[in-house]
Amino acid sequence: MNESVNYKFPDADGRFGKFGGKYVPETLITPLKELEEIYFSLKNDPGFIQELNQLNSEYTGRPTPLTFADSLTKHYGKGKIYLKREDLCHTGAHKINNALGQILLAKKLGKTRIIAETGAGQHGVATATVCAKFGMKCFVYMGEVDIERQSLNVFRMKLLGAEVIPVSSGSKTLKDATNEAIRDWVANVNDTHYIIGSVVGPHPYPMMVRDFQSVIGTEAKYQIHNIEGRDPDYIVACVGGGSNAIGIFYPFINRNVKLIGVEAAGYGIDTDKHCATLTLGREGIFQGMKTYLLQNDEGQVSEVHSISAGLDYPGVGPEHSFLKDEIIADYYSVTDDEAIKATELLSHKEGIIPALESAHAIAYLEYLMPKTTKDEIIIVNVSGRGDKDLNTIKNSLGY
Amino acid sequence: MSFIADFISKKNETKEKILSIFLTAGFPDKTRFAELAVKVLDAGADMLEIGFPFSDPLADGPTIQHSSQIALENGVNLKKTFAYAAEIRKHTQKPLIMMGYANPVLSYGVKKFADDAKAAGVNGLIIPDIPIEEYDNFFDESFDGLDTILLITPTTTDARIKLIDEKSSGFVYCVSISGTTGSSNKSISSTLDFLKNTYSTVRNNKMLVGFGISNENDVKTFAPHCDGVIVGSAVIKSLMNDDPNYSNTIDLIKKLKSSLI
Numbered sequence: 001m002n003e004s005v006n007y008k009f010p011d012a013d014g015r016f017g018k019f020g021g022k023y024v025p026e027t028l029i030t031p032l033k034e035l036e037e038i039y040f041s042l043k044n045d046p047g048f049i050q051e052l053n054q055l056n057s058e059y060t061g062r063p064t065p066l067t068f069a070d071s072l073t074k075h076y077g078k079g080k081i082y083l084k085r086e087d088l089c090h091t092g093a094h095k096i097n098n099a100l101g102q103i104l105l106a107k108k109l110g111k112t113r114i115i116a117e118t119g120a121g122q123h124g125v126a127t128a129t130v131c132a133k134f135g136m137k138c139f140v141y142m143g144e145v146d147i148e149r150q151s152l153n154v155f156r157m158k159l160l161g162a163e164v165i166p167v168s169s170g171s172k173t174l175k176d177a178t179n180e181a182i183r184d185w186v187a188n189v190n191d192t193h194y195i196i197g198s199v200v201g202p203h204p205y206p207m208m209v210r211d212f213q214s215v216i217g218t219e220a221k222y223q224i225h226n227i228e229g230r231d232p233d234y235i236v237a238c239v240g241g242g243s244n245a246i247g248i249f250y251p252f253i254n255r256n257v258k259l260i261g262v263e264a265a266g267y268g269i270d271t272d273k274h275c276a277t278l279t280l281g282r283e284g285i286f287q288g289m290k291t292y293l294l295q296n297d298e299g300q301v302s303e304v305h306s307i308s309a310g311l312d313y314p315g316v317g318p319e320h321s322f323l324k325d326e327i328i329a330d331y332y333s334v335t336d337d338e339a340i341k342a343t344e345l346l347s348h349k350e351g352i353i354p355a356l357e358s359a360h361a362i363a364y365l366e367y368l369m370p371k372t373t374k375d376e377i378i379i380v381n382v383s384g385r386g387d388k389d390l391n392t393i394k395n396s397l398g399y
Numbered sequence: 400m401s402f403i404a405d406f407i408s409k410k411n412e413t414k415e416k417i418l419s420i421f422l423t424a425g426f427p428d429k430t431r432f433a434e435l436a437v438k439v440l441d442a443g444a445d446m447l448e449i450g451f452p453f454s455d456p457l458a459d460g461p462t463i464q465h466s467s468q469i470a471l472e473n474g475v476n477l478k479k480t481f482a483y484a485a486e487i488r489k490h491t492q493k494p495l496i497m498m499g500y501a502n503p504v505l506s507y508g509v510k511k512f513a514d515d516a517k518a519a520g521v522n523g524l525i526i527p528d529i530p531i532e533e534y535d536n537f538f539d540e541s542f543d544g545l546d547t548i549l550l551i552t553p554t555t556t557d558a559r560i561k562l563i564d565e566k567s568s569g570f571v572y573c574v575s576i577s578g579t580t581g582s583s584n585k586s587i588s589s590t591l592d593f594l595k596n597t598y599s600t601v602r603n604n605k606m607l608v609g610f611g612i613s614n615e616n617d618v619k620t621f622a623p624h625c626d627g628v629i630v631g632s633a634v635i636k637s638l639m640n641d642d643p644n645y646s647n648t649i650d651l652i653k654k655l656k657s658s659l660i
Contacts, residue, residue, distance in 0.1 A: 013532065021532070021533055021536070022530060022532050022533065023501060023528045023529065023530075023533055024457070024528060024530065025457060025458040025527045025528060025530070025550070025552070026527070026530050026549075026550045026551065026552045026554070026555060026563075026574070027552040027553070027554050027574065027577050027578075028554075029530050029532070029554070029555070029559070030554040030555065030556060030559070031554065169464065170454065170455070175455065179455055179457060182457050183457065183458075183460070183579050186457075186458065186577060186578060186579055187577060187578040187579065187582060188577075189554055189577055190577070283505070284502050284505060284506065285500075285501040285502045285505055285528065286455065286502060287455070287457070288457075288528075293502070295502065295506065297506070298476045298477065298503060298506060298507070299453075299502045299503035299504070299505060299506025299507065300453065300454040300471065300503070301454040301455050301502070
């Protein structure tokens with residue numbers, strides 16, 4: 001795996017500074033240790049690396065292209081915009097990178113049953129996909145609200161042979177699906193591996209998912225050096241849990257590249273309908289990790305909102321909390337409306353319909369581009385394609 | 400020796416095993432919670448675990464998720480929970496334990512939490528999402544004088560049981576199943592093997608068994624292999640449909656206690 005210079009996190013206890021850790025019920029400690037051990041034994045194993053690389057190239061279709069966005073660049077008339085095309089991955093988003101890595105670990109651990117949580121359904125689809133390929137039973141927890149707004153992905157999961165388990169607790173979205181998946185894991189640790197879909201949860205997940213997703217940044221670095229002969233000046237990615245962002249950031253940490261994470265501001269950060277965790281949250285302990293968290297004065301987790309199911313989450317990966325506090329990356333937020341406008345803009349200008357999650361990264365260009373100069377280079381991570389969101393986009397645009 | 404450990408030892412010396420009852424603070428009726436708790440103690444509960452609610456209770460099954468949700472809707476917070484504890488303390492000398500998740504404590508302020516718990520007459524704490532890995536990061540010296548009760552589960556290795564036994568105070572909470580609260584036992588024989596092994600490995604602490612104990616039969620099965628039992632979900636379930644005097648719940652507690660003797 002591609003490791004950054006002078007940046008060795010998490011530490012042996014799974015901490016990124018004060019963030020991260022293993023805040024889980026005792027039942028999960030031993031399976032987490034087993035997972036950590038098998039991961040450390042395999043991550044530098046040539047056979048494992050070759051197997052994963054081969055799957056990445058022959059199954060997922062990696063490397064994904066780095067596309068120069070000619071019209072979008074002209075539209076802003078400033079720096080050069082490149083798009084990292086995770087939307088072109090098999091299954092339509094970067095989530096497959098992690099699902100493939102983890103299914104190989106599950107196989108080595110001798111597990112026969114896979115569970116996952118999903119918000120937008122992209123991680124659920126990726127997990128259902130790798131389970132189909134590797135002959136594992138697959139159960140995906142999904143909030144009822146998300147089942148409604150991502151119905152196409154629900155059908156895809158079913159077609160791939162997975163069982164989708166509706167979650168009706170709490171806000172009926174990603175957070176609650178994650179709670180249920182963790183409860184399932186507590187009850188079925190012996191035969192079950194939990195494929196967490198983002199860089200969240202207890203150690204070793206944030207590290208492991210980052211490592212599997214860092215293929216995005218490793219490729220982007222190679223590609224931009226081939227095209228431009230140098231690092232970019234800016235990298236922009238959306239942040240819900242933060243896996244696509246950390247995946248593209250990680251190989252560029254401490255390289256004088258401005259790393260920008262874009263959160264979902266929902267109806268606006270002056271309302272209570274948003275999920276701008278790093279912008280407005282404070283330190284908390286949630287779903288196995290210490291991290292920034294949207295919560296009330298009494299430490300109860302807030303019900304959050306985003307038009308994008310994949311960003312609709314009150315927590316964030318602990319490494320992002322660390323990168324924010326250390327000022328290694330900067331985090332901003334854009335609203336539902338801005339994301340919809342950006343979806344339309346990228347579709348019109350580049351013929352690429354982004355996922356609503358990725359549209360948040362595109363939308364931030366409105367703020368970033370005026371500050372750039374013509375010789376600067378910006379890479380935006382298009383983490384997924386928008387097919388799953390067409391109903392939501394259609395309703396928002398009204399045509 | 401801690402107050403709780405001392406209390407359990409004295410009971411055990413007279414061949415009595417402990418019945419610890421879990422209640423969710425402010426459930427089912429926020430105005431009559433202290434009254435309910437005192438009734439439960441009078442009916443034979445030796446100790447009380449008062450659950451303070453959290454929006455995302457990972458270790459809990461549907462029953463306690465539900466009671467936590469109702470408690471939150473009833474406006475129950477830590478301040479209110481301390482007030483309940485202080486009120487209950489006026490009526491009992493038995494151990495009072497608070498149980499809940501780490502985030503409300505962190506948000507309240509760890510030191511303030513410890514100080515207020517002690518002032519309310521609380522003797523111990525159970526925080527299921529603070530395993531020994533996070534123990535020293537979370538429990539600082541402000542918790543001196545409060546027992547911090549740690550959990551052992553069927554996935555805990557023997558080496559870990561020893562570490563947990565060293566860190567835990569008051570007692571060790573042996574979770575009889577791999578699952579959330581209120582789950583049922585899949586295999587009694589493997590559960591008993593696990594309890595016997597843990598009971599013989601734990602040296603420094605008394606051991607109470609919880610999760611999956613809902614009736615007199617369960618109590619009779621498990622009691623010989625521990626120093627006491629903890630019943631939570633079955634009590635909460637009973638409270639959901641009880642009369643205003645909590646007659647069925649009180650009856651359940653009497654039966655559970657008599658099956659221990």
